[in-house]
Amino acid sequence: MSKNSLTRNFFFYKIWKVREFILIIILSIFPINFTFPLPISDSVKEALRRIQISQALDRYEKSFIFPRKLVLCNYPLRSSLGKKISFDLGVGVESLKYEEHIPVDSHNLFHTESEARVTNIVLRALGEYNFENNFFIGIKGVMPISKGDDTEKWDYTDLGINYQTNKLKYGWSRIDGYIGYIFELPSKNFLLADTLEPYLGIRASWGRQRRSNFNVLGVPLTTTPVTEKIDSYGVLLAFRAKKVLGEDFEERFSLGFNFEWVFPLDVETTNTDFPGLTIGADKGYTWRMGASCRYKFTENWFIKLGFYGGVMHWEGSGWIRYKAGFVKWPENDTTYFGGEASLNFSF
Numbered sequence: 001m002s003k004n005s006l007t008r009n010f011f012f013y014k015i016w017k018v019r020e021f022i023l024i025i026i027l028s029i030f031p032i033n034f035t036f037p038l039p040i041s042d043s044v045k046e047a048l049r050r051i052q053i054s055q056a057l058d059r060y061e062k063s064f065i066f067p068r069k070l071v072l073c074n075y076p077l078r079s080s081l082g083k084k085i086s087f088d089l090g091v092g093v094e095s096l097k098y099e100e101h102i103p104v105d106s107h108n109l110f111h112t113e114s115e116a117r118v119t120n121i122v123l124r125a126l127g128e129y130n131f132e133n134n135f136f137i138g139i140k141g142v143m144p145i146s147k148g149d150d151t152e153k154w155d156y157t158d159l160g161i162n163y164q165t166n167k168l169k170y171g172w173s174r175i176d177g178y179i180g181y182i183f184e185l186p187s188k189n190f191l192l193a194d195t196l197e198p199y200l201g202i203r204a205s206w207g208r209q210r211r212s213n214f215n216v217l218g219v220p221l222t223t224t225p226v227t228e229k230i231d232s233y234g235v236l237l238a239f240r241a242k243k244v245l246g247e248d249f250e251e252r253f254s255l256g257f258n259f260e261w262v263f264p265l266d267v268e269t270t271n272t273d274f275p276g277l278t279i280g281a282d283k284g285y286t287w288r289m290g291a292s293c294r295y296k297f298t299e300n301w302f303i304k305l306g307f308y309g310g311v312m313h314w315e316g317s318g319w320i321r322y323k324a325g326f327v328k329w330p331e332n333d334t335t336y337f338g339g340e341a342s343l344n345f346s347f
Helices: 004-012 018-029 042-050 077-081
Strands: 032-037 064-066 085-102 112-130 135-144 149-156 159-182 194-217 224-245 253-271 278-281 285-296 303-314 320-322 325-327 331-346
Touching: 085 135, 085 159, 085 303, 112 159, 112 331, 135 194, 159 224, 253 303
Parallel strands: none
Antiparallel strands: 032 064, 085 112, 085 331, 112 135, 112 149, 135 159, 149 159, 159 194, 194 224, 224 253, 253 278, 253 285, 285 303, 303 331, 320 325
16 A cells, blocks of 8 residues: 555544644654554544554554554563463472582681582472452472482692592472562563563572581591581562563463572571581572573463573581580582473463
8 A cells, every 4th residue: 555545545534633643644654663652542443444454453452563564563461471370380400519618717727618519300389379450479489309419529629638528418498479560561572571570579498418428538437417407588589571472473482581689587507417506697698590481382271491590609607616616507509500391370
């Protein structure tokens, strides 16, 4: 359709409002993509029907895109990105690299480092409720269902000596309760998200480490296994973003990204090698970054693949007198990576 015929048709249907007239002139002059966050009036709808250049008037109408021909945007954000209630259950593989650091001081003659990496099978669950006003609440958690082990090596790094080895099993469980808000973004560019969803909550975390098969300077020790527990809770600050892939993907695929940061409020550590002793500390942090791809195979069922990674860091404690000596909970880091597959039901 030529520019002149487009203008004649619009005038023929007596669209005299200034805003709509300016809009029509812009469309006639520029044959490139524009996005206008304007409502579509009934008179414009009727004109579009009659001149047969709109095939999607029943689609989402908060904004519309003008390429070389007029096509209305078909991204109904709330109905595409989620239902009112959502449940997610998945299984994955998680790798935990654990390190401890003890500097030289009056109680430790040599700089000491330890390292081990374990791989666990984990179960992940999530439940979420979306309110009509774009607020949402949820609870999610991760727990190991099968724990791997590795040889933990302890080195005097100043001397280049490995003075101890032992077997380490390490599992990490955490659960988050949170509340957030969905901001629907106006841009429909492929590289930008449809929604940005910050959320705030509380995290409870439980780490369990079991050490056995001790060997010091090549001499095996016949000691009983030692279990260390690290229990903590903190404030969760996070956001996530989602993008529905339309057009050729028919809105069946969606992409997700999230980032989380946990500020610790308290952590307590106990060790069966030191009965009756509880070490408290509150300095540290945890962060996590993840990405996922979700596929809708029915109206209410989805499958999702996700990958994530992050760090949990604790400053540890100072030296504490215990019986005839001193003990401390060393500075430590858990670097973790994981991948998971999950099934989601939303309604």
